[in-house]
Amino acid sequence: MFRIIIRNAARRGSAKPSHVKFPGVIYSGVSNSGVKGRSLSTPAAASTRVSAPPVRKSTTTARENKKSKKNLVVLGSGWGAVSLVRSINPSQYNVTIISPRNFFLFTPLLPSATTGTVEYNSITESISGILAKESSKSLAEDSYSRYLEARATKIDYTNKSVAIEDITTHEEHSVPFDYLVIAAGATTSTLNVPGVKEHGLFLKEIDDSRKIRARVANWINSGKGTSLQAVVVGGGPTGVEVAAELQDLFEEDIKKRIPDAGPDTFKVSLIEAMPSILNSFDKRLRKFATLQLQKDHINLLTNTAVEKITDKTVYAKAKTVLPDKSESVEAIEIPYNMLIWATGITTHQFIREFMSTIPEQKDSKRGVLINDDMSVKGVADVWAIGDCTSSKYPATAQVATQQGTYLGTTLNQLATVTEAPDSTTTSTSIAPFEYHHKGSLAYVGGNRAVADLQLWSDGKMSSMGYFTYWMWRVAYLSMFVPAQNRFLVAADWLRVKLFGRNINTI
Ligand SMILES: Cc1cc2nc3c(=O)[nH]c(=O)nc-3n(C[C@H](O)[C@H](O)[C@H](O)COP(=O)(O)OP(=O)(O)OC[C@H]3O[C@@H](n4cnc5c(N)ncnc54)[C@H](O)[C@@H]3O)c2cc1C
Known part of the structure; x- marks a missing residue:
């Protein structure tokens, strides 16, 4: 059943049985x-x-x-x-x-x-x-x-x-x-890259998110001597945001629990095949986001196409544009123990x-x-x-x-x-469907966000930084229909500010 x-x-109470066949209604207009x-x-x-x-x-x-x-x-x-x-x-x-x-x-x-x-x-x-x-x-x-x-x-x-x-x-x-x-x-696209299905984590559903959270929690609880090498593949908003959130977690919470933790202990690499991250955003915002991620010590690898993944290593080809505009391609290997694949959908x-x-x-x-x-x-x-x-x-x-x-x-x-x-x-x-673009937002870490806003039909505004981060938060709160969700999300943000994040495997 x-x-x-x-x-x-x-x-209420006179509910129809689950397999009821509704009377076929014939339509004529x-x-x-x-x-x-x-x-x-x-x-x-x-x-x-x-x-x-x-x-x-x-x-x-x-x-x-x-x-x-x-x-x-x-x-x-x-x-x-x-x-x-x-x-x-x-x-x-x-x-x-x-x-x-x-x-x-x-x-x-x-x-x-x-x-x-x-x-x-x-x-x-x-x-x-x-x-x-x-x-x-x-x-x-x-x-x-x-x-x-x-x-x-x-x-x-x-x-x-x-x-x-x-x-x-x-x-x-x-x-x-x-x-x-x-x-x-x-569903998430693996781009047919060998090893993604077997070794990668995705970020599409709650269960995906739980798996990533559990991996981080297990690492935190595993004690000294181990490191978390996270690799995020895909420099779109999802990839950037999850990389930024992981780095925030490290800076704001993990360092308090493990005071001597450094880049050898926790490292986030973000890999993007295109020359820049957040390609759908304005050029200035892309630059700001790049600098912000680098400032936060995220290892940003653009122009890097992943070719194969094994249980411990990401194999990629990194392209460099030389001063004479010719290109050199180098095969690189990135060790990891947590891989998040965020490259698009199929x-x-x-x-x-x-x-x-x-x-x-x-x-x-x-x-x-x-x-x-x-x-x-x-x-x-x-x-x-x-x-x-x-x-x-x-x-x-x-x-x-x-x-x-x-x-x-x-x-x-x-x-x-x-x-x-x-x-x-x-x-x-x-009347045919008409799409009204209101703008795009992305969190880039360190309490900073970028926003490409569509104010009127031809009027665009780009905004970035700390103020935009608050705008990002207010915009998302306002998108929740039930007041209960707005309250819960605002309460979560306050709780994290006051007491830090609660990372566990519950
Ligand atoms: C991590 C993340 C962050 C994002 N951030 C943004 C953002 O900031 N702004 C933005 O505009 N977009 C964002 N997106 C994209 C946005 O979530 C999607 O574009 C949006 O969810 C598409 O809506 P949808 O109704 O088509 O599909 P979904 O919202 O994905 O809903 C699909 C539904 O179909 C169900 N389903 C799946 N298989 C079946 C089946 N076989 N039979 C019946 N039902 C099925 C699923 O369970 C789900 O309920 C984000 C996406 C992700 C993953």
Whole structure:
């Protein structure tokens, strides 16, 4: 059996059984000439684009259709999925969230959690809590949502069902859908470098962070005579932040416990294949970040491409640009006993398999190809948002959140389209998704941060240093929706300031 949470806003206690099949609701749209913008295909209209999904004929009356609700299945419980759930009208859909993770994770503070600067509870929010809150906002009698703690293993868009595996029992089940939203994120890319899977630690989920924390705690508790040689691969925001947090831990806490600890005892190396770290940031900020990391004694190796990893050594090629602009390449070996791999993302296997069955998806190099309205190219009634997609936008929480909000609003609009009296199927107009970049922030250690801010459409502002560090903190606090998380994170920061970090293997 699944561990499921069913929320029924008005009739609590009258929850539906976990494997209930929602009545198939047939959709037919009428044109909504009042809304300007692009055309979002209705299921029937979209089915003219593809041969696979069967066109289902309408049998319901307009009144029944209005009362009935579509079965909306959402894969994922991350930034995209949660912002979608927060903007969808629960009285218009039967919402099922499927995800192996029963909580939302505030990923920007995951590097801080790795060293105990914030605690895991502070940066997570339970999915059942989010669903309960959203359902309670709905005054509708039949508001219904549920969460299945499972991972999707196969999307069968022809028969409109998702195969899932219960993460506790490993039982397999099939969940039918009328509409499907894929918001399952992505997985860490190893760039096919030999040895990464076997020897590397990643930083994508809480469990990854716990492993790094445990490694550091075990080293601290192992007593004198041992050293921690941490190597972080990837000079993007995640790699820079985790390297900076590790060095902060050493400077602010470990040195107090082990007074004679020096660079031989604890060393953080940050490896980046490009000439600079934080490549998406302004040049001045990149320079500031580089100087800050070096000032904090982080061994920064840019222009260095990792080729192979064994259990104790990172093998890399370091490129040097000589004064005459020619290049020399040197093979280097970096000893390590903790390797953190933070080099980017790649598509989940089950999503790749789904894409491989759709001719329109075959050319995608990264993730699911989507239209401007987030609908998946080549299939009807399936949308995708966030890191699992291939689009012109970066793979960030900001993009996933805005896409989730947009899609929630779009689906609300779609749900209000009722069957035309003459049963003709047309389409409703939906404005295409527009991304509004608000800026990028990164913590670079020693209570310093960098920020590339987008103040208005063409107005950018770069900011760096101690003031920016406080801005970084305030910005992240304000991004938490529940006040409880804001309070917990602020309390963690205060606790660390007063008493230091609590590094243990709990
Ligand atoms: C350490 C770190 C720091 C970051 N910092 C920032 C930052 O400061 N600013 C920023 O904008 N972005 C940041 N990002 C990137 C940001 O977290 C991602 O872009 C964002 O999470 C993408 O949202 P998403 O909803 O697409 O995927 P996620 O938030 O990754 O959510 C994916 C969800 O899908 C679930 N899932 C996985 N497999 C399956 C399956 N088979 N079936 C069903 N569900 C599945 C997962 O459990 C998860 O709940 C950071 C990322 C990391 C790892």
